[in-house]
Amino acid sequence: QVQLVESGGGVVQPGRSLRLSCAASGFTVSSYALHWVRQAPGKGLEWVAVISYDGSNKHYADSVKGRFTISRDNSKNTLYLQMDSLRAEDTAVYYCARPEGGPYFHHWGQGTLVSVSS
Amino acid sequence: DIVMTQSPDSLAVSLGERATINCKSSQSVLYNSNNKNYLAWYQQKPGQPPKLLIYWASTRDSGVPDRFSGSGSGTDFTLTISSLQAEDVAVYYCQQYYSTPYTFGQGTKLEIK
Numbered sequence: 001q002v003q004l005v006e007s008g009g010g011v012v013q014p015g016r017s018l019r020l021s022c023a024a025s026g027f028t029v030s031s032y033a034l035h036w037v038r039q040a041p042g043k044g045l046e047w048v049a050v051i052s053y054d055g056s057n058k059h060y061a062d063s064v065k066g067r068f069t070i071s072r073d074n075s076k077n078t079l080y081l082q083m084d085s086l087r088a089e090d091t092a093v094y095y096c097a098r099p100e101g102g103p104y105f106h107h108w109g110q111g112t113l114v115s116v117s118s
Numbered sequence: 119d120i121v122m123t124q125s126p127d128s129l130a131v132s133l134g135e136r137a138t139i140n141c142k143s144s145q146s147v148l149y150n151s152n153n154k155n156y157l158a159w160y161q162q163k164p165g166q167p168p169k170l171l172i173y174w175a176s177t178r179d180s181g182v183p184d185r186f187s188g189s190g191s192g193t194d195f196t197l198t199i200s201s202l203q204a205e206d207v208a209v210y211y212c213q214q215y216y217s218t219p220y221t222f223g224q225g226t227k228l229e230i231k
């Protein structure tokens with residue numbers, strides 16, 4: 001079955017960097033675009049970024065553009081999110097998500113918590 | 119960016135009664151070329167990731183009980199739970215996937231009256 005397992009979250013100071021990973025299994029990873037979605041504590045869902053199946057196309061939310069970089073390594077079945085110049089408002093649970101038939105999110109990981117605090 | 123606005127923000131319904139959540143997009147999410155509305159609904163329970171309920175505005179995902187239904191087109195959409203069950207207590211989100219950034223509504227918290 002499809003599994004998405006995020007890792008790499010933690011507590012980080014403002015202005016520092018963090019890299020999240022999402023290990024995918026149970027499907028042909030190289031056939032699917034993959035997304036990051038985040039949720040600040042007690043708040044709603046915010047789409048963060050998407051990368052095409054082969055990594056050639058990427059799109060970002062305005063709130064992270066220029067600071068976050070989405071990438072993937074299909075040989076390792078892994079999705080990444082490099083987060084630079086972190087801000088307090090980036091504090092959230094970060095989910096990776098896989099679409100099915102259209103860019104709606106049929107499969108979700110359990111999420112990894114990123115806390116940006118001094 | 120397409121702004122998604124849900125109403126109400128919270129809702130209390132008696133068990134067995136109908137619950138209705140509305141979602142309005144700031145521009146149409148209907149693709150004329152395929153006549154599909156690029157609109158999904160999710161359910162999220164505390165401590166869990168969201169769960170897909172409805173896509174293409176009205177197609178129930180596999181395993182979703184038939185008391186959940188989606189309707190609407192263009193800019194106005196509705197999620198209906200025909201007979202509320204205790205396990206339906208959750209926050210519900212709509213999402214447009216017509217264009218990036220793929221935006222969500224602010225969420226509607228559904229409780230038992």
